[in-house]
Amino acid sequence: MTKKKSRNIILLISAMIASVAVFLHFGVIVIPLLMPYKFWLMLIAYGLILGAQ
Numbered sequence: 001m002t003k004k005k006s007r008n009i010i011l012l013i014s015a016m017i018a019s020v021a022v023f024l025h026f027g028v029i030v031i032p033l034l035m036p037y038k039f040w041l042m043l044i045a046y047g048l049i050l051g052a053q
Helices: 004-026 035-052
Strands: none
Touching: 004 035
């Protein structure tokens, strides 16, 4: 089991990755290097959430 502080940090990182992917999808930010990897960013964020539980 992870400690509560570590779990919160993992969830924060996951939320940041997911928000970057959403912003990329809607064109709010444009990072050409990450555009093809939007799906994988969301998958990584979801995996982090599952791992933090």
